[in-house]
Amino acid sequence: MNPKRHFEEALEMFAEYTAAASTTAHASRNRLAMTNIRKMFLTFAITLMGLAVVALVYLVYPGTPSKSKVMTFEGFIELPRGGLLTVLDYLTVNDQTLFVTSESSGALFKIAFDRSDLKASTVSEMPGAGAAHGVAVLPDVNVAFITRSEANTVDVFDPKSLHQLASIPVADDPDAILYIPSTNLIYVAHGDPNMATLIDPQRRTTVGTIQLSGKPEFSAMDSESGLLFQNLKDTNEVAAIDVGKRSVVGQWPLAPCVGPSGMAIDSKKRRLFAVCSGNAKLVVFDLEKRRVITALGIGGGPDSVSFDPRVHRLYTIGKTGEMTVIQQDDPDNYRVLDKIHTHYGAHTLTVDPVSHKVFVAYASLLAHPRIAVFSPTPTAPEVNVAPSSSRMFMTTLDDPDPHH
Numbered sequence: 256m257n258p259k260r261h262f263e264e265a266l267e268m269f270a271e272y273t274a275a276a277s278t279t280a281h282a283s284r285n286r287l288a289m290t291n292i293r294k295m296f297l298t299f300a301i302t303l304m305g306l307a308v309v310a311l312v313y314l315v316y317p318g319t320p321s322k323s324k325v326m327t328f329e330g331f332i333e334l335p336r337g338g339l340l341t342v343l344d345y346l347t348v349n350d351q352t353l354f355v356t357s358e359s360s361g362a363l364f365k366i367a368f369d370r371s372d373l374k375a376s377t378v379s380e381m382p383g384a385g386a387a388h389g390v391a392v393l394p395d396v397n398v399a400f401i402t403r404s405e406a407n408t409v410d411v412f413d414p415k416s417l418h419q420l421a422s423i424p425v426a427d428d429p430d431a432i433l434y435i436p437s438t439n440l441i442y443v444a445h446g447d448p449n450m451a452t453l454i455d456p457q458r459r460t461t462v463g464t465i466q467l468s469g470k471p472e473f474s475a476m477d478s479e480s481g482l483l484f485q486n487l488k489d490t491n492e493v494a495a496i497d498v499g500k501r502s503v504v505g506q507w508p509l510a511p512c513v514g515p516s517g518m519a520i521d522s523k524k525r526r527l528f529a530v531c532s533g534n535a536k537l538v539v540f541d542l543e544k545r546r547v548i549t550a551l552g553i554g555g556g557p558d559s560v561s562f563d564p565r566v567h568r569l570y571t572i573g574k575t576g577e578m579t580v581i582q583q584d585d586p587d588n589y590r591v592l593d594k595i596h597t598h599y600g601a602h603t604l605t606v607d608p609v610s611h612k613v614f615v616a617y618a619s620l621l622a623h624p625r626i627a628v629f630s631p632t633p634t635a636p637e638v639n640v641a642p643s644s645s646r647m648f649m650t651t652l653d654d655p656d657p658h659h
């Protein structure tokens with residue numbers, strides 16, 4: 256026997272054995288790794304499904320708003336269901352009637368509410384084609400107007416019977432709408448074309464347009480100066496418009512506001528309020544000095560703001576469903592009283608100036624859309640109409656004379 260050859264064969268056998276053992280171990284490790292990966296994917300899928308179920312339940316079930324010391328939740332007014340998903344838009348109060356538009360179905364809901372008994376409220380519906388947005392009701396005349404962005408029309412309807420009377424073709428993307436008594440004109444803001452349309456409510460036809468330098472969102476009428484103020488979302492500015500002259504007479508920045516959307520006005524105290532969808536702020540604009548004087552942090556994705564001058568309150572809400580309650584101590588000073596969690600997608604609200612109830616529109620998935628109703632808590636010191644008054648807000652407001 257050749258010792259050298261024997262040694263070489265032994266080395267070859269050892270190498271083959273080592274290689275086989277290594278291959279077996281590697282395959283075993285691969286199988287173990289694949290098993291672990293499958294377990295990880297299964298755990299991830301189960302977790303994802305669980306989160307989806309939780310999110311679905313959260314979106315479907317409206318729940319009850321969070322507790323507040325300054326606001327009382329009175330309950331819901333349920334609306335007819337028009338599909339799997341309902342997204343509501345503008346709310347407009349006219350006496351004891353609340354008009355609510357549906358952006359998703361094009362329907363208009365009319366709620367005849369009882370200020371003393373919500374359960375006595377009745378709901379009727381006017382169907383329509385094209386996403387519905389703003390509503391303007393003419394005083395002392397049984398005529399109202401509604402904007403429809405997909406159809407690009409302003410429809411005329413009877414606010415009592417909800418029968419459509421006419422349809423006025425307008426430019427693309429009609430959104431906010433206002434009736435201006437001093438000029439007897441309907442003002443319509445168009446987002447995408449950066450313009451506004453003027454409509455003669457008697458002839459029911461367009462009579463003019465106003466070109467804007469940015470994308471208009473909400474607008475507000477100043478009863479003192481007679482000017483209409485229009486926010487411009489993409490330029491973060493506010494424009495003053497003389498509707499009678501069909502022209503923009505001034506334009507100012509709203510910094511630090513990013514993406515101004517909803518707007519309200521306190522004409523007597525010369526203040527304009529704008530919520531900022533881009534950075535979750537409310538800015539207060541001095542109408543005389545033409546500049547922002549303060550800014551407050553509010554709920555995320557704000558889209559709507561309403562001002563109640565009798566109780567000096569501001570209410571804001573946005574896509575996160577967080578309603579912010581702000582007290583106006585004086586024209587230059589404001590305090591956040593509370594942030595109330597409502598429901599995701601509840602992004603618009605309005606306030607009834609007589610009962611001081613706040614109406615919040617809930618978006619809905621696989622459920623009936625609804626309006627949440629709140630009222631200021633009478634025991635909260637901030638709801639006193641006057642600091643020297645011993646009567647709380649609910650009693651004092653029965654007196655029609657604001658000077659008493």
